[in-house]
Amino acid sequence: MKIPFSPPYIDEAVINEVVDSLRSGWITSGPKVKALEEEIKVFSNAKEVLCVNSWTSGAIMMLRWLGVTAEDEVIVPAYTYSATA
Numbered sequence: 001m002k003i004p005f006s007p008p009y010i011d012e013a014v015i016n017e018v019v020d021s022l023r024s025g026w027i028t029s030g031p032k033v034k035a036l037e038e039e040i041k042v043f044s045n046a047k048e049v050l051c052v053n054s055w056t057s058g059a060i061m062m063l064r065w066l067g068v069t070a071e072d073e074v075i076v077p078a079y080t081y082s083a084t085a
Contacts, residue, residue, distance in 0.1 A: 017032075028053070033051050036051055037049040037050065037051055
């Protein structure tokens with residue numbers, strides 16, 4: 001039995017954005033990332049926004065910011081595939 005796991009929505013607009021990004025030479029930290037960060041700032045009314053490449057990178061950054069060390073215990077959900085894949 002196949003159970004679909006969040007099939008992606010990919011239309012021509014999405015494909016065009018990906019192709020545009022690839023042709024621009026910027027795949028990280030480029031103008032599209034900055035535009036996304038600005039859009040999120042407006043949407044969320046946040047003072048600052050920083051996009052990272054994965055949930056793991058974001059979690060590590062936040063845990064360090066909060067002062068969590070290797071000696072501390074961090075409890076996370078068991079089902080994290082969609083967040084960490």
